[in-house]
Amino acid sequence: GAVVSQHPSWVICKSGTSVKIECRSLDFQATTMFWYRQFPKQSLMLMATSNEGSKATYEQGVEKDKFLINHASLTLSTLTVTSAHPEDSSFYICSAREGLAGGRDTQYFGPGTRLTVL
Amino acid sequence: GENVEQHPSTLSVQEGDSAVIKCTYSDSASNYFPWYKQELGKRPQLIIDIRSNVGEKKDQRIAVTLNKTAKHFSLHITETQPEDSAVYFCAASKRWSSASKIIFGSGTRLSIRP
Numbered sequence: 001g002a003v004v005s006q007h008p009s010w011v012i013c014k015s016g017t018s019v020k021i022e023c024r025s026l027d028f029q030a031t032t033m034f035w036y037r038q039f040p041k042q043s044l045m046l047m048a049t050s051n052e053g054s055k056a057t058y059e060q061g062v063e064k065d066k067f068l069i070n071h072a073s074l075t076l077s078t079l080t081v082t083s084a085h086p087e088d089s090s091f092y093i094c095s096a097r098e099g100l101a102g103g104r105d106t107q108y109f110g111p112g113t114r115l116t117v118l
Numbered sequence: 119g120e121n122v123e124q125h126p127s128t129l130s131v132q133e134g135d136s137a138v139i140k141c142t143y144s145d146s147a148s149n150y151f152p153w154y155k156q157e158l159g160k161r162p163q164l165i166i167d168i169r170s171n172v173g174e175k176k177d178q179r180i181a182v183t184l185n186k187t188a189k190h191f192s193l194h195i196t197e198t199q200p201e202d203s204a205v206y207f208c209a210a211s212k213r214w215s216s217a218s219k220i221i222f223g224s225g226t227r228l229s230i231r232p
Binding site for chain 2: 034041044045046060095097105107110111112
């Protein structure tokens with residue numbers, strides 16, 4: 001089956017610093033990638049949708065200048081949390097979709113990245 | 119946009135009994151309803167899904183039903199086992215559409231009592 005990886009799996013940083021999280025599709029080309037945030041004991045909340053080569057579409061209430069998303073290639077999307085604060089501490093999960101045609105619109109989830117901001 | 123509500127938030131059942139989790143969705147254009155199981159600190163795992171042109175689907179001990187008119191769908195787990203303990207999420211999306219983002223319900227923490 002399709003595999004999506006994330007790096008790092010966990011990160012601890014100081015308040016005010018920026019953190020970059022990578023999401024890679026390992027055995028397929030992902031035209032669309034999604035970024036979710038999950039706080040403890042809560043659901044996955046969609047943050048943004050990114051299409052390769054174009055600007056990400058952010059969900060209402062998500063600060064685009066704080067959560068920078070780049071989907072520069074068909075196998076890599078990055079999420080950068082800028083000027084991180086303790087309230088940004090969360091589990092960040094990406095998912096990737098190959099395309100819409102031919103039954104390839106299934107989304108495959110990455111293993112998640114746990115961010116702790118001190 | 120789509121809104122998915124899920125009940126109950128916690129569920130405890132005796133091993134061997136059945137568990138039922140219910141969800142409702144708001145967007146009548148949604149046509150794909152996956153269910154995910156998530157263990158602590160791990161990615162959500164797709165366990166079963168149903169499309170809007172089907173009313174019921176079964177896979178061994180797991181079944182899902184869909185009532186399009188009422189915009190309700192449910193997950194049924196029979197003969198529950200300890201390894202079924204996890205958090206379960208229902209979700210809805212518009213599959214085959216460029217807008218096919220998955221919107222999750224709030225989750226149900228299922229505990230199986232030995």
